[in-house]
Amino acid sequence: xxxxxxxxxxxxxxxxxxxxxxxxxxxxxxxxxxxxxxxxxxxxxxxxxxxxxxxxxxxxxxxxxxxxxxxxxxxxxxxxxxxxxxxxxxxxxxxxxxxxxxxxxxxxxxxxxxxxxxxxxxxxxxxxxxxxxxxxxxxxxxxxxxxxxxxxxxxxxxxxxxxxxxxxxxxxxxxxxxxxxxxxxxxxxxxxxxxxxxxxxxxxxxxxxxxxxxxxxxxxxxxxxxxxxxxxxxxxxxxxxxxxxxxxxxxxxxxxxxxxxxxxxxxxxxxxxxxxxxxxxxxxxxxxxxxxxxxxxxxxxxxxxxxxxxxxxxxxxxxxxxxxxxxxxxxxxxxxxxxxxxxxxxxxxxxxxxxxxxxxxxxxxxxxxxxxxxxxxxxxxxxxxxxxxxx
Amino acid sequence: xxxxxxxxxxxxxxxxxxxxxxxxxxxxxxxxxxxxxxxxxxxxxxxxxxxxxxxxxxxxxxxxxxxxxxxxxxxxxxxxxxxxxxxxxxxxxxxxxxxxxxxxxxxxxxxxxxxxxxxxxxxxxxxxxxxxxxxxxxxxxxxxxxxxxxxxxxxxxxxxxxxxxxxxxxxxxxxxxxxxxxxxxxxxxxxxxxxxxxxxxxxxxxxxxxxxxxxxxxxxxxxxxxxxxxxxxxxxxxxxxxxxxxxxxxxxxxxxxxxxxxxxxxxxxxxxxxxxxxxxxxxxxxxxxxxxxxxxxxxxxxxxxxxxxxxxxxxxxxxxxxxxxxxxxxxxxxxxxxxxxxxxxxxxxxxxxxxxxxxxxxxxxxxxxxxxxxxxxxxxxxxxxxxxxxxxxxxxxxxxxxxxxxxxxxxxxxxxxxxxxxxxxxxxxxxxxxx
Numbered sequence: 001x002x003x004x005x006x007x008x009x010x011x012x013x014x015x016x017x018x019x020x021x022x023x024x025x026x027x028x029x030x031x032x033x034x035x036x037x038x039x040x041x042x043x044x045x046x047x048x049x050x051x052x053x054x055x056x057x058x059x060x061x062x063x064x065x066x067x068x069x070x071x072x073x074x075x076x077x078x079x080x081x082x083x084x085x086x087x088x089x090x091x092x093x094x095x096x097x098x099x100x101x102x103x104x105x106x107x108x109x110x111x112x113x114x115x116x117x118x119x120x121x122x123x124x125x126x127x128x129x130x131x132x133x134x135x136x137x138x139x140x141x142x143x144x145x146x147x148x149x150x151x152x153x154x155x156x157x158x159x160x161x162x163x164x165x166x167x168x169x170x171x172x173x174x175x176x177x178x179x180x181x182x183x184x185x186x187x188x189x190x191x192x193x194x195x196x197x198x199x200x201x202x203x204x205x206x207x208x209x210x211x212x213x214x215x216x217x218x219x220x221x222x223x224x225x226x227x228x229x230x231x232x233x234x235x236x237x238x239x240x241x242x243x244x245x246x247x248x249x250x251x252x253x254x255x256x257x258x259x260x261x262x263x264x265x266x267x268x269x270x271x272x273x274x275x276x277x278x279x280x281x282x283x284x285x286x287x288x289x290x291x292x293x294x295x296x297x298x299x300x301x302x303x304x305x306x307x308x309x310x311x312x313x314x315x316x317x318x319x320x321x322x323x324x325x326x327x328x329x330x331x332x333x334x335x336x337x338x339x340x341x342x343x344x345x346x347x348x349x350x351x352x353x354x355x356x357x358x359x360x361x362x363x364x365x366x367x368x369x370x371x372x373x374x375x376x377x378x379x380x381x382x383x384x385x386x387x388x389x390x391x
Numbered sequence: 392x393x394x395x396x397x398x399x400x401x402x403x404x405x406x407x408x409x410x411x412x413x414x415x416x417x418x419x420x421x422x423x424x425x426x427x428x429x430x431x432x433x434x435x436x437x438x439x440x441x442x443x444x445x446x447x448x449x450x451x452x453x454x455x456x457x458x459x460x461x462x463x464x465x466x467x468x469x470x471x472x473x474x475x476x477x478x479x480x481x482x483x484x485x486x487x488x489x490x491x492x493x494x495x496x497x498x499x500x501x502x503x504x505x506x507x508x509x510x511x512x513x514x515x516x517x518x519x520x521x522x523x524x525x526x527x528x529x530x531x532x533x534x535x536x537x538x539x540x541x542x543x544x545x546x547x548x549x550x551x552x553x554x555x556x557x558x559x560x561x562x563x564x565x566x567x568x569x570x571x572x573x574x575x576x577x578x579x580x581x582x583x584x585x586x587x588x589x590x591x592x593x594x595x596x597x598x599x600x601x602x603x604x605x606x607x608x609x610x611x612x613x614x615x616x617x618x619x620x621x622x623x624x625x626x627x628x629x630x631x632x633x634x635x636x637x638x639x640x641x642x643x644x645x646x647x648x649x650x651x652x653x654x655x656x657x658x659x660x661x662x663x664x665x666x667x668x669x670x671x672x673x674x675x676x677x678x679x680x681x682x683x684x685x686x687x688x689x690x691x692x693x694x695x696x697x698x699x700x701x702x703x704x705x706x707x708x709x710x711x712x713x714x715x716x717x718x719x720x721x722x723x724x725x726x727x728x729x730x731x732x733x734x735x736x737x738x739x740x741x742x743x744x745x746x747x748x749x750x751x752x753x754x755x756x757x758x759x760x761x762x763x764x765x766x767x768x769x770x771x772x773x774x775x776x777x778x779x780x781x782x783x784x785x786x787x788x789x790x791x792x793x794x795x796x797x798x799x800x801x802x803x804x805x806x807x808x809x810x811x812x813x814x815x816x817x818x819x820x821x822x823x824x825x826x
Contacts, residue, residue, distance in 0.1 A: 075681060
């Protein structure tokens with residue numbers, strides 16, 4: 001009465017639906033990333049560090065009853081003792097959401113996705129762009145670059161050649177139709193053998209370089225909180241610029257009344273004393289540039305973080321240094337850190353943001369960070385494509 | 392692998408012989424043997440050999456695989472679809488005794504599909520062709536460069552959000568023509584003046600519970616391909632609804648028969664312990680939760696004991712889960728199952744409301760019934776189309792409030808399909824609420 005058949009087709013029938021699902025999750029990750037860029041666990045890590053990110057599952061919405069006291073549910077307890085008013089912790093129905101019954105409402109789903117910082121940077125910076133810049137004449141360094149070099153049957157998904165793969169699927173299907181044992185029902189989705197990947201080869205090429213100067217005020221008024229905000233901001237900048245250039249150098253300059261070139265560790269941890277002379281920091285940058293990074297061969301970016309305090313007497317030297325810097329930088333970004341309740345000791349008139357304001361244009365941009373949640377927004381407003389169009 | 396097709400055929404013959412003797416009447420079954428990866432693949436599409444693609448099935452797959460890998464679904468995978476012939480899947484990795492148990496279980500399901508009256512309109516003879524055809528059509532829309540996958544997915548997302556919003560328990564949806572006739576008669580025979588000023592042009596004349604069909608019929612300027620996708624999703628829901636409405640009975644019936652048949656088969660002695668173990672695992676109570684195999688098996692055994700097997704056959708033919716529980720879930724059984732009701736209290740978390748004692752068993756049973764089959768889906772109906780084409784939709788509040796996050800998003804989906812404003816009225820914490 002019954003028949004038995006071995007399932008012949010090896011086709012992975014849900015492959016394309018899984019891929020679509022994955023794309024949706026990636027989109028959700030991207031949207032969720034904005035919340036995590038200022039998390040302490042990722043700031044200051046190197047690019048290979050893996051970060052676990054919880055992503056809310058892609059929900060399928062239905063009319064359902066809410067989880068509240070009007071919605072009673074039932075359970076069984078068999079020989080266990082249960083009594084009225086007993087607390088039973090999390091809902092057992094929700095905990096075990098089964099996926100194979102149509103109409104069975106699954107509970108809240110979370111995926112934990114492991115990404116490296118480099119991947120995060122890829123997602124984050126996809127829609128952002130460096131400001132318009134003249135590619136500086138290339139420094140005489142060489143770098144290995146990948147160029148196209150034929151096709152291979154194995155490879156990674158981003159290198160999949162869709163057209164070639166589609167052609168070989170059609171070929172396979174045509175071949176199968178002419179066979180005697182051809183079965184209408186067979187699923188001709190893509191199978192492993194159809195997939196064709198572009199192959200790349202390493203080629204030596206001259207390189208374009210970038211150097212980023214991070215200038216931070218470490219005077220007494222920069223509290224721990226302010227420094228953390230500055231650090232988050234710098235971290236994003238670093239990841240971003242590195243994702244756009246093959247080679248990026250970073251110079252950390254910290255200053256109170258005088259400026260020093262320091263290493264990353266010192267930059268973020270030391271300090272907290274003395275008054276402020278902003279000009280010292282900017283002059284230090286100029287000095288380093290003139291020694292090591294000729295503007296003709298380097299793309300130069302300078303980012304300054306400060307709480308806006310400066311000695312009134314220092315305004316003029318600061319402006320002079322700034323003007324000079326602006327003329328040789330691809331972009332000068334100023335970020336003022338001003339958390340509410342941690343006000344400045346000087347009057348508003350002398351705040352750097354007010355002093356810099358007249359000079360703001362496409363090469364000198366200014367942003368403000370009040371709290372952690374602002375970091376990403378501030379960063380985006382420096383680089384977003386839309387902004388550039390409007391300028 | 393301790394089995395081959397020859398061995399399975401031999402056991403199938405023996406199973407069939409016993410099942411026939413007991414009066415079971417099932418469709419021929421085509422067993423397909425596949426590995427666990429394909430098994431999960433088929434499960435993601437509810438067992439349909441062909442099915443249109445949509446990301447939600449990819450999600451099904453990932454979730455099932457995740458549970459499989461975690462060993463959470465330690466149960467033997469059993470999958471059979473309501474078609475003639477029935478298609479059932481056997482996992483290559485299963486040992487012989489388990490294949491035999493699953494085959495006996497499948498005979499029970501197939502008998503249920505063939506005889507239970509809820510399934511009489513599911514078109515078991517043509518279902519495979521229908522699904523194959525739907526897949527082709529949807530694929531053609533995806534490949535049509537004027538439509539494309541994003542648009543197709545959007546429509547499927549929206550239609551799936553509403554697919555189970557339809558008439559329940561065999562209630563037939565009257566056509567507009569029939570309704571007009573009905574109300575013309577009522578107006579003619581009206582003696583109390585109830586129908587003075589009754590507007591025969593109102594759409595719909597009576598609350599319409601079949602939201603997707605309503606949208607297909609009355610939405611303006613809806614392109615043919617969208618209508619087609621909506622109809623595909625809507626008719627798929629109608630095919631699956633009987634399974635949702637008979638889950639407990641269907642699993643109980645199949646478990647009752649695998650148990651009976653295997654006890655009568657002369658199994659090799661080394662199979663006894665694994666068989667009993669697996670059977671107990673299948674019908675074990677889920678403490679704190681509900682296991683349909685457990686509840687259904689317990690009730691069918693009780694019916695058999697008290698009223699005989701003939702009554703069981705009548706039940707499998709004529710009832711759905713809600714009626715099954717109402718008639719056969721006795722006070723003693725509630726107590727035996729340890730049935731209780733619970734809800735989420737604001738301050739205390741999940742708290743037990745009623746237990747199966749003198750005072751509470753009826754209320755606990757009522758709660759179970761409210762959560763059984765399509766009763767667990769809120770009842771929403773279309774009330775009217777306003778002058779400006781705004782669609783007025785209402786929730787039949789039965790004491791349970793809607794989940795607002797979900798409701799808002801479903802209304803968005805509805806607005807997309809309808810093409811104009813949609814307003815939903817419900818009650819939240821005793822206040823009228825409009826979305």
